[in-house]
Each structure stands twice: as structure tokens, then as C-alpha cells.
Amino acid sequence: LKLLSxxxxxxxxxxxxxxxxxxxxxxxxxxxxFHYTGMKYEKDAINxxxxxxxxxxxxxxxxxxGEILNLVPDLYVAWHAGxxxxxxxxxxxxxxxxxxxxxxxxxxxxxxxxKKQINSVYKLSKYLLKKYKIKNKYILGHSDIxxxxxxxxxxxxxxxxxxxxxxxxxxxxxQKDLIRSRGKKINKFEExxxxxxxxxxxxxxxxxxxxxKYLKILIKAFQxxxxxxxxxxxxxxxCLVISKNLLKKFR
Numbered sequence: 001l002k003l004l005s006x007x008x009x010x011x012x013x014x015x016x017x018x019x020x021x022x023x024x025x026x027x028x029x030x031x032x033x034f035h036y037t038g039m040k041y042e043k044d045a046i047n048x049x050x051x052x053x054x055x056x057x058x059x060x061x062x063x064x065x066g067e068i069l070n071l072v073p074d075l076y077v078a079w080h081a082g083x084x085x086x087x088x089x090x091x092x093x094x095x096x097x098x099x100x101x102x103x104x105x106x107x108x109x110x111x112x113x114x115k116k117q118i119n120s121v122y123k124l125s126k127y128l129l130k131k132y133k134i135k136n137k138y139i140l141g142h143s144d145i146x147x148x149x150x151x152x153x154x155x156x157x158x159x160x161x162x163x164x165x166x167x168x169x170x171x172x173x174x175q176k177d178l179i180r181s182r183g184k185k186i187n188k189f190e191e192x193x194x195x196x197x198x199x200x201x202x203x204x205x206x207x208x209x210x211x212x213k214y215l216k217i218l219i220k221a222f223q224x225x226x227x228x229x230x231x232x233x234x235x236x237x238x239c240l241v242i243s244k245n246l247l248k249k250f251r
Contacts (some may be wrong), residue, residue, distance in 0.1 A: 003100035009123050013070045018057035020077035027138045029132040031096035032125060032139045033081055036106030036152040045102060055079060058098035060124060066116025068124055085204040086146035092145050097128055106151050118158055137250045145223035155228040155241045171226060171245040182230065184237035194235050197220055197243035201250040
């Protein structure tokens with residue numbers, strides 16, 4: 001293991017064999033994608049990302065104690081996003097850096113991320129944003145780009161806190177006003193307005209064949225990211241107001 005120091009960051013290298021051999025240009029890196037491991041034990045998650053048979057990897061891994069591992073060098077494509085889409089981008093592996101954060105996830109008693117992990121997420125993100133000139137609107141969760149398949153990093157990920165430190169976006173609405181509009185029904189026109197807003201933000205278009213089921217999944221992905229206290233798959237007044245506010249930022 002080699003120890004690198006980057007802007008007061010200590011990063012251990014422990015390389016995975018799972019990456020594309022062709023090197024990419026620095027300018028190809030436009031997205032930062034956060035994941036949780038979704039496995040019971042941290043050691044097993046690391047071993048999976050290092051196992052050639054698993055065919056999965058990420059550029060960075062953040063342990064529960066905040067330690068950062070570099071598993072794939074930035075200029076090589078890691079296999080973390082899978083089938084994915086945001087705006088006109090598809091298969092986001094080629095344009096992104098993936099960060100896995102140790103957490104058992106929704107299947108194994110989903111936990112709060114540790115303070116040390118959040119601190120490492122902040123420091124590592126700051127470093128990567130500066131190095132690759134990644135825009136705030138392209139800092140996303142796995143569930144944003146693959147809502148049909150993924151829930152990570154989930155509703156306990158501190159998007160609001162990170163946005164205050166200029167990492168990613170959050171709405172700037174009054175919390176008391178939002179709570180008052182929570183659960184309030186909206187009409188069909190407003191529902192369609194919400195759907196249009198989230199597509200403009202970047203969420204994938206709805207597949208007409210499985211529209212009703214997929215719409216609920218899409219709403220939950222939006223809520224996991226921007227309305228974390230209540231994930232019910234129902235478009236209410238609060239969701240609509242948040243979507244309008246975010247649209248100004250994501251343009």
C-alpha cells in the first residue's frame with residue numbers, strides 16, 4: 001500500500017483489476033457519483049471491489065473510520081455506474097468518478113454515515129471538483145442516474161450539509177413553508193409540471209410502457225435526494241415547489 005497526501009488528504013492505494021485499459025482524458029471527467037456499498041461487512045465490500053470476478057469497482061472507497069482508498073486511478077474508467085442516464089449522457093462510467101462509501105444500505109439496516117466519513121467525502125470531493133472542474137449540477141447519487149435499479153447513497157446521505165459547502169445542489173426554500181405544503185394534493189397539470197421539471201433537472205425520461213410503476217420509482221429517487229424526510233412516491237405540493245426551485249440551479 002502506498003500513501004498519497006493530497007491537500008491534507010491521506011489516500012491509500014489498493015488497486016482493483018476492474019477498469020477499462022484505455023486511458024481517458026482529464027476533460028472526459030464531468031461527473032462525481034456517490035454510492036453506498038450495500039453490504040453487511042466493510043471487508044467484504046472492499047474484497048468485492050478488488051475481485052476480478054465481480055466486474056465492479058470504484059475510484060475511491062471511504063471506510064467507516066474515514067480512511068480513503070484509491071482503487072482505480074482517476075484517468076481510467078471504473079465500473080460503478082452500470083446502465084445509467086443523466087440529461088443526454090448515458091453509461092456514465094466513461095464520464096465519471098465513482099466514490100463508494102461503506103454503509104450496509106437499505107437491505108441490511110441502513111445506517112447514518114459517520115462524521116469521519118462525511119468529513120472525508122467533503123475533503124475528497126473538494127479536491128476532485130477543483131482538479132477536474134466538475135460542476136455542482138453533475139454531483140449525483142447512483143439512484144439519480146439509475147433510479148430503476150438503485151437507492152444509494154440514500155436518504156441519510158448529507159446532501160443538504162454538503163451543498164452548504166459548495167458540493168452539489170440543494171433547494172433554498174424555507175423549511176416551515178415546505179412542511180406546510182407536505183402532503184397537499186396537486187392537480188394533473190401540476191403533476192405533469194413536476195415530471196417536466198425533474199426531466200429538465202436531468203432525471204431519465206419515463207418509459208411509457210411501464211409508466212405508472214416507473215413514475216413512482218422516479219419520484220422516490222427525487223425524494224431520496226431532495227425531500228429526505230418522506231419517501232412515499234407521491235407527488236405533493238412540497239415536491240412540486242422543490243422541483244421549481246431546483247430547476248433554476250440545475251440549468
